[in-house]
Amino acid sequence: MMGDTERMGGQAILWAARLAGLVVVYLLIRYFRPTIFYKGWGSLQPTYGVPTAQLPAGVPMHHTSLRVGTEHYNQTAHLGLGPAGLYLQRPALKASGQLLCIPYGHLTLKERPGPTGPLGLPVYGIFEARGVELWIDSPYAEQLIAHLPTP
8 A cells, every 4th residue: 555655745746747737838838829820021011011212211220139920030130110110121031122110009019028038038028010929129129119109
């Protein structure tokens, strides 16, 4: 027969395994949301795409990391905040002269950037435009929040 101590130890291990499983599921849903339908740069391009020539003078473009839908751009994207809205440009479109201009009124703040992540991981602010999530790296997320219209 199993003693009470052995049974309690087995139950503790079982509960720890369940908790670890829940943490893994949470992290998968939170950071790797699977989407049945593609949502990314191509979903925003028809509505917000503009020729590079329409970038107003005086709008600096900053080299940064961001995520558009399910597409990650690790220090390869360019971002600018201009009078008309948020400008985004990815390397593949630089040659063709295309970029996105999303008006501030079309952006919704979903999550403010928090403190620096564990192990110095980057911190993102999460925004949404037409059902596509935009994860924007700090400090540009804070600057974008300052441009959003107040409800």
